[in-house]
Amino acid sequence: MAKTPVNFTLNGSPRSAFAGPGQNLLDFLRREVGDLTPKFGCGQGTCGACTVTIDGATHLSCLVLAESVEGRAIGTAAGLPDGATLDPLQEAFMDHFAAQCGYCTPGMLVSARALLDANPRPSRDEVIEAISGNLCRCTGYEPIIAAILAVAEGRARA
Amino acid sequence: MTTVETYPTLAEAARAMGGDAVYLGGGTLVMRAVNEGGAAPRLLRVTDPALREIRASGDTIRLGAGVTMADVLAHRDLAFLHAVARLVGGPQVRNMATVAGNLFAAHPYGDFAAALLALGARALPEGQGSARGVEELLRDRDRAGLIAAIEVPRPRDPRAFGFRKVSRVKPKGVSVLSIAACLPRESGRIRGARVAFGAMGPTPLRAPGAERALEGQNLDAESIDRAAAAATEGLSPPTDEIATEWYRREVAGVHLRRLLTEMGAS
Ligand SMILES: Cc1cc2nc3c(=O)[nH]c(=O)nc-3n(C[C@H](O)[C@H](O)[C@H](O)COP(=O)(O)OP(=O)(O)OC[C@H]3O[C@@H](n4cnc5c(N)ncnc54)[C@H](O)[C@@H]3O)c2cc1C
Numbered sequence A: 001m002a003k004t005p006v007n008f009t010l011n012g013s014p015r016s017a018f019a020g021p022g023q024n025l026l027d028f029l030r031r032e033v034g035d036l037t038p039k040f041g042c043g044q045g046t047c048g049a050c051t052v053t054i055d056g057a058t059h060l061s062c063l064v065l066a067e068s069v070e071g072r073a074i075g076t077a078a079g080l081p082d083g084a085t086l087d088p089l090q091e092a093f094m095d096h097f098a099a100q101c102g103y104c105t106p107g108m109l110v111s112a113r114a115l116l117d118a119n120p121r122p123s124r125d126e127v128i129e130a131i132s133g134n135l136c137r138c139t140g141y142e143p144i145i146a147a148i149l150a151v152a153e154g155r156a157r158a
Numbered sequence B: 001m002t003t004v005e006t007y008p009t010l011a012e013a014a015r016a017m018g019g020d021a022v023y024l025g026g027g028t029l030v031m032r033a034v035n036e037g038g039a040a041p042r043l044l045r046v047t048d049p050a051l052r053e054i055r056a057s058g059d060t061i062r063l064g065a066g067v068t069m070a071d072v073l074a075h076r077d078l079a080f081l082h083a084v085a086r087l088v089g090g091p092q093v094r095n096m097a098t099v100a101g102n103l104f105a106a107h108p109y110g111d112f113a114a115a116l117l118a119l120g121a122r123a124l125p126e127g128q129g130s131a132r133g134v135e136e137l138l139r140d141r142d143r144a145g146l147i148a149a150i151e152v153p154r155p156r157d158p159r160a161f162g163f164r165k166v167s168r169v170k171p172k173g174v175s176v177l178s179i180a181a182c183l184p185r186e187s188g189r190i191r192g193a194r195v196a197f198g199a200m201g202p203t204p205l206r207a208p209g210a211e212r213a214l215e216g217q218n219l220d221a222e223s224i225d226r227a228a229a230a231a232t233e234g235l236s237p238p239t240d241e242i243a244t245e246w247y248r249r250e251v252a253g254v255h256l257r258r259l260l261t262e263m264g265a266s
Helices: A025-033 A088-095 A105-118 A124-130 A142-152 B010-016 B030-035 B069-073 B076-085 B091-096 B099-104 B111-119 B134-139 B208-214 B221-229 B245-265
Strands: A004-010 A013-019 A051-054 A057-060 A073-075 B003-007 B021-023 B042-046 B054-057 B060-064 B122-125 B147-153 B161-167 B175-182 B194-198
Touching: A004 A025, A013 A025, A025 A051, A051 A105, A057 A105, A057 B091, A088 A105, A088 A142, A105 A124, A105 A142, A105 B091, A124 A142, B003 B010, B010 B042, B054 B076, B069 B076, B069 B091, B076 B111, B076 B161, B099 B111, B099 B134, B099 B147, B111 B134, B111 B147, B111 B161, B111 B175, B111 B194, B122 B134, B161 B245, B175 B245, B194 B208, B208 B221, B221 B245
Parallel strands: A004 A073, B003 B042, B021 B042
Antiparallel strands: A004 A013, A051 A057, A051 A073, B054 B060, B060 B147, B122 B147, B161 B175, B175 B194
16 A cells, blocks of 8 residues: 655654555554654543644644644654753652553643643643543542642742 | 545545545544544545634634634634533544534534534535535535535624533533523514534434524523423434433433523523
8 A cells, every 4th residue: 555755843853754544643653753652542532642742732643644744743742851851741740640550641741731831820720621631540630730730830840 | 444635625625525435624533433444445635724714704704614623712703602612522632623523523422513503504515505504414414515614603692692511521521412502682582592402313403392482582480491391392312321312301401491591691
């Protein structure tokens, strides 16, 4: 079957890879591009473990056709650290025990980062709304909410 | 095996539509089917940015077929639809889900379509055809063809339009049912009542019993009582994993009463 070349940026760097017919963006990023941070949870858009940003807006990569990201800017959790320096959200997630099994964490971080980039001082309700498309079966959400609010309120470790 | 065809305009995609082709909007439902191996062999997509346009002219707002729920939420002229768009899925779904796709979403989805139905919105088909009421489109979705845009009449008084979604999980739950009501009033009396339910049938449907009970009346305790009692008249709600037919029948009037009471107080 014919493959389609796709040119895009991943976390700011230009990338090119071939997408298979009907291949979704999650599978494409993991298999053809080698970014393993977006996770496969349900393949139905229900769990949010595959959340990435496209041109800054969060998307469920399992429901995006890979070849449709031609020319777009993709962001994943792999782009959060600056070299060896973690994103304040990553530090806060550790400090607040906001990850247990860790499977939802990359998607959760992408949603949280998109929230704070758009709205640096969200209320608790806005945080809950922003992560409502990301399921976590371990933490009961409270540590995650606390971690995001800590960064928003400037209480997190720098 | 799925193949993908990309067209610069909807007109070209329309010419390529055929028995084994499916149009890809935001993809939240089509890509699910692709992932499950159950999609049509040909996916047709269109890259025309005009499909994302929102244009307000006078009393009508034209939404391009590819306008997303997030686009609706970002637009000031669409404030009357914000409460509806905000209740479709979670944030990621709202960044992807299109207004045209919502017209074709199977039960229990179609919350936005229920609002469009109550507002008396019209769907513009691709090509020369004239706009058709959303109600007519919903009656025969399989033969609707490609939709280019949706024309939404803006309610003259924003308080004339109300929406309520009932779900077990909050935020982001799927509808037990949703209700949209458009109740324009002339010197206090309702003229042209339109009440629509989502998830109470295979597609969003109007509630003729409730509309009849409200037409020509004041929105007061008495008319609200009668509308609530007649809420499910003519409807046969489905049983699914969210709720049984019995449950939907039991609660539809209760939620309609709450919505109408809210609207009556405002
Ligand atoms: C996790 C999750 C939660 C959801 N929650 C909700 C919810 O709360 N409420 C709700 O209403 N829906 C919900 N949905 C369903 C869905 O996201 C929406 O109904 C959405 O509006 C569908 O639009 P789409 O653009 O993604 O459709 P697509 O998947 O692209 O298409 C759906 C159907 O519409 C057809 N179509 C799309 N555009 C056109 C057009 N221009 N002309 C003709 N046919 C067209 C397609 O061919 C296809 O048959 C949810 C989905 C997911 C995955």
